[in-house]
Amino acid sequence: MSLRIVVCVKYVPDASGDRAFTEDLTTDRESVDGLLSELDEYAVEQALQIAGSTDGAEVTVVTVGPEDAEDAVRKALQMGADKGVHVEDDDLHGTDALGTSLVLAAAIEKTGYDLVVCGMASTDGVMGVLPALLAERLRVPQVTLLSEVAVADGAVTGRRDGDAASEQLSASLPAVVSVTDQSGEARYPSFKGIMAAKKKPVETWDLDDLDIEADTVGLTGAWSAVEDATARPPRTAGEIVTDEGEGGKQLAGYLAEHKFI
Amino acid sequence: MAEVLVLVDHVDGSVRKPTLELLTLARRIGDPVAVHLGPGADEAASVLAEYGATRVLVADAPEFADYLVVPKVDAVEAAVAAVSPAAVLVPSSSDGKEIAARLALRLESGLITDAVDLTAGDEGPVATQSVFAAGFTTRSRITRGTPVITVKPNSTSPEAAPAAGAVEQLEVAFGELATGTTVVSRTPRASTGRPELTEAAIVVSGGRGVNGAENFALIEALADSLGAAVGASRAAVDAGWYPHASQVGQTGKTVSPQLYVAAGISGAIQHRAGMQTSKTIVAVNKDSEAPIFELVDFGVVGDLFTVVPALTDEVKNRKG
Numbered sequence: 001m002s003l004r005i006v007v008c009v010k011y012v013p014d015a016s017g018d019r020a021f022t023e024d025l026t027t028d029r030e031s032v033d034g035l036l037s038e039l040d041e042y043a044v045e046q047a048l049q050i051a052g053s054t055d056g057a058e059v060t061v062v063t064v065g066p067e068d069a070e071d072a073v074r075k076a077l078q079m080g081a082d083k084g085v086h087v088e089d090d091d092l093h094g095t096d097a098l099g100t101s102l103v104l105a106a107a108i109e110k111t112g113y114d115l116v117v118c119g120m121a122s123t124d125g126v127m128g129v130l131p132a133l134l135a136e137r138l139r140v141p142q143v144t145l146l147s148e149v150a151v152a153d154g155a156v157t158g159r160r161d162g163d164a165a166s167e168q169l170s171a172s173l174p175a176v177v178s179v180t181d182q183s184g185e186a187r188y189p190s191f192k193g194i195m196a197a198k199k200k201p202v203e204t205w206d207l208d209d210l211d212i213e214a215d216t217v218g219l220t221g222a223w224s225a226v227e228d229a230t231a232r233p234p235r236t237a238g239e240i241v242t243d244e245g246e247g248g249k250q251l252a253g254y255l256a257e258h259k260f261i
Numbered sequence: 262m263a264e265v266l267v268l269v270d271h272v273d274g275s276v277r278k279p280t281l282e283l284l285t286l287a288r289r290i291g292d293p294v295a296v297h298l299g300p301g302a303d304e305a306a307s308v309l310a311e312y313g314a315t316r317v318l319v320a321d322a323p324e325f326a327d328y329l330v331v332p333k334v335d336a337v338e339a340a341v342a343a344v345s346p347a348a349v350l351v352p353s354s355s356d357g358k359e360i361a362a363r364l365a366l367r368l369e370s371g372l373i374t375d376a377v378d379l380t381a382g383d384e385g386p387v388a389t390q391s392v393f394a395a396g397f398t399t400r401s402r403i404t405r406g407t408p409v410i411t412v413k414p415n416s417t418s419p420e421a422a423p424a425a426g427a428v429e430q431l432e433v434a435f436g437e438l439a440t441g442t443t444v445v446s447r448t449p450r451a452s453t454g455r456p457e458l459t460e461a462a463i464v465v466s467g468g469r470g471v472n473g474a475e476n477f478a479l480i481e482a483l484a485d486s487l488g489a490a491v492g493a494s495r496a497a498v499d500a501g502w503y504p505h506a507s508q509v510g511q512t513g514k515t516v517s518p519q520l521y522v523a524a525g526i527s528g529a530i531q532h533r534a535g536m537q538t539s540k541t542i543v544a545v546n547k548d549s550e551a552p553i554f555e556l557v558d559f560g561v562v563g564d565l566f567t568v569v570p571a572l573t574d575e576v577k578n579r580k581g
């Protein structure tokens with residue numbers, strides 16, 4: 001059996017940096033260092049585990065993003081993915097979730113797939129909608145937000161821990177899955193992996209390669225618009241006391257004063 | 262007046278609080294029309310009417326429970342076709358966001374997720390979002406199609422505004438994608454007997470400082486004295502001390518209570534992402550340099566094993 005796995009990874013600004021917006025109200029991707037979205041490491045990990053237990057499996061990493069986004073692809077290749085695709089085009093600047101799904105779906109189709117693996121959400125937009133959008137566009141089942149996932153006999157199964165219940169899901173391939181940070185620790189690239197990644201192929205595609213019109217994506221093609229963005233005022237410094245036996249009582253006093261008791 | 266669709270989140274007809282908040286917000290834009298999918302529509306309809314639903318569109322079919330998400334997308338799509346609403350509001354649950362996304366794509370409409378407020382605007386509803394771990398507040402608008410917006414719990418307080426709530430049957434034809442993903446089995450989450458984490462007015466959370474599953478009894482005792490929900494940091498969850506369903510933060514729940522109590526939690530950015538919009542924040546931490554103290558309205562530098570039980574006793578005393 002062969003199994004073509006496509007992992008979708010996003011290159012995001014580091015959450016520990018001072019993330020901000022640029023003048024056109026898009027995410028500032030220049031002044032803060034970027035990296036492979038930590039939650040997508042779980043997707044790479046599960047893809048590699050599934051590939052490891054399937055004969056003839058091949059893992060392709062796909063990202064849509066600016067020039068530096070290739071770093072995210074490289075990291076996934078270092079972890080063990082076989083090859084990469086980087087969709088990059090100046091006209092993609094400011095693309096909304098629906099536009100991103102159009103581009104990503106086209107790249108996945110061009111790559112060829114039996115299984116698409118995504119993270120649960122990016123760490124910048126955090127919408128958690130791309131996997132569902134991809135399933136809708138590709139017209140295949142969505143098996144999303146899995147804390148446990150397995151592929152066997154042309155089907156994918158997994159556990160989705162929802163708000164009200166935990167569900168056991170099953171669908172036949174091809175399918176789109178997303179995995180949570182409960183699915184299992186992601187591996188670190190080994191020295192051997194880092195060396196091997198240097199020789200792994202990464203293709204770069206632009207919108208023409210995917211037959212996508214420039215005006216359907218980017219800021220102009222977006223179906224939503226940010227009107228303004230305001231930095232949250234820092235919380236005004238509160239009162240800090242050191243416990244010398246009365247800390248609990250002092251805190252209770254504060255809570256009572258503010259009518260919580 | 263224009264109508265606004267509200268997708269009802271319920272458990273067998275018992276309507277969850279975020280839906281009442283959505284009905285309240287919807288009234289700022291138009292007349293709320295509720296869409297109730299699955300069993301219990303009769304029980305739900307009276308509550309929905311009390312909170313302003315002029316109509317309640319109902320559909321029940323085994324598909325809603327037997328297959329993931331897509332049957333509900335088919336149903337809401339049918340409701341949009343029947344009503345031609347000015348906007349569609351969906352609760353920001355994991356199911357809700359996925360339903361909203363697929364619906365927006367089908368309608369060729371823009372999508373906004375995780376709104377924390379909503380107002381009427383000249384060019385359609387304006388949604389407020391809290392982004393970058395609550396570091397920024399943005400206001401956005403949908404520029405194409407029927408706005409599809411998901412709204413977070415605790416975005417407003419539900420206000421009753423009795424309306425007719427006329428129950429009408431919604432005809433739904435399921436498409437070929439509807440049965441793609443089978444729900445083989447479903448285990449309802451065991452009730453803790455405490456308020457729902459995302460809906461609670463007070464949340465008491467414990468972190469790595471709690472140092473063991475058995476010690477969470479201290480956190481629970483404080484929570485119970487205050488009538489609060491219990492939360493946990495990822496460090497505490499990863500250590501196996503408390504269930505993942507209680508995790509607060511970027512990859513757990515976002516909470517926005519009146520009062521958030523953090524005990525033995527350092528205040529990492531990913532934790533802050535889930536609690537920074539709480540109205541009042543207090544913390545107990547033995548390290549005076551812990552970043553959580555940058556957020557607090559009141560902080561106690563001290564050992565939680567003495568401060569938390571003392572606080573619990575004092576709360577009980579004061580409540581008599």
Ligand SMILES: Cc1cc2nc3c(=O)[nH]c(=O)nc-3n(C[C@H](O)[C@H](O)[C@H](O)COP(=O)(O)OP(=O)(O)OC[C@H]3O[C@@H](n4cnc5c(N)ncnc54)[C@H](O)[C@@H]3O)c2cc1C
Nearest residue numbers: 008064096097100118119121122125126127128129130373
């Ligand atoms: C603060 C902020 C708020 C935003 N709000 C909105 C909004 O309300 N409406 C809207 O339409 N757009 C919005 N956007 C734009 C949107 O985030 C991007 O278009 C993005 O590409 C898709 O959403 P996401 O990052 O939230 O991805 P998610 O849906 O959270 O991503 C889930 C998974 O999809 C995959 N994935 C996501 N993006 C890529 C990519 N570029 N390449 C490869 N794989 C990927 C990854 O596996 C990821 O784990 C917002 C962006 C930001 C930064």
Ligand SMILES: Cc1cc2nc3c(=O)[nH]c(=O)nc-3n(C[C@H](O)[C@H](O)[C@H](O)COP(=O)(O)OP(=O)(O)OC[C@H]3O[C@@H](n4cnc5c(N)ncnc54)[C@H](O)[C@@H]3O)c2cc1C
Nearest residue numbers: 468469470494495496510511512513525527531532547565
């Ligand atoms: C992609 C990603 C997503 C994440 N998502 C989340 C998330 O959703 N939620 C989340 O919480 N984290 C999340 N994290 C993890 C986050 O970065 C932190 O590691 C985590 O929040 C730390 O938990 P903590 O504060 O309990 O532990 P620590 O950072 O170890 O802090 C423990 C604190 O307890 C104090 N303490 C110890 N003993 C005592 C005592 N006896 N009395 C009083 N104080 C004491 C210490 O001084 C310290 O400040 C995520 C990380 C990543 C990379």
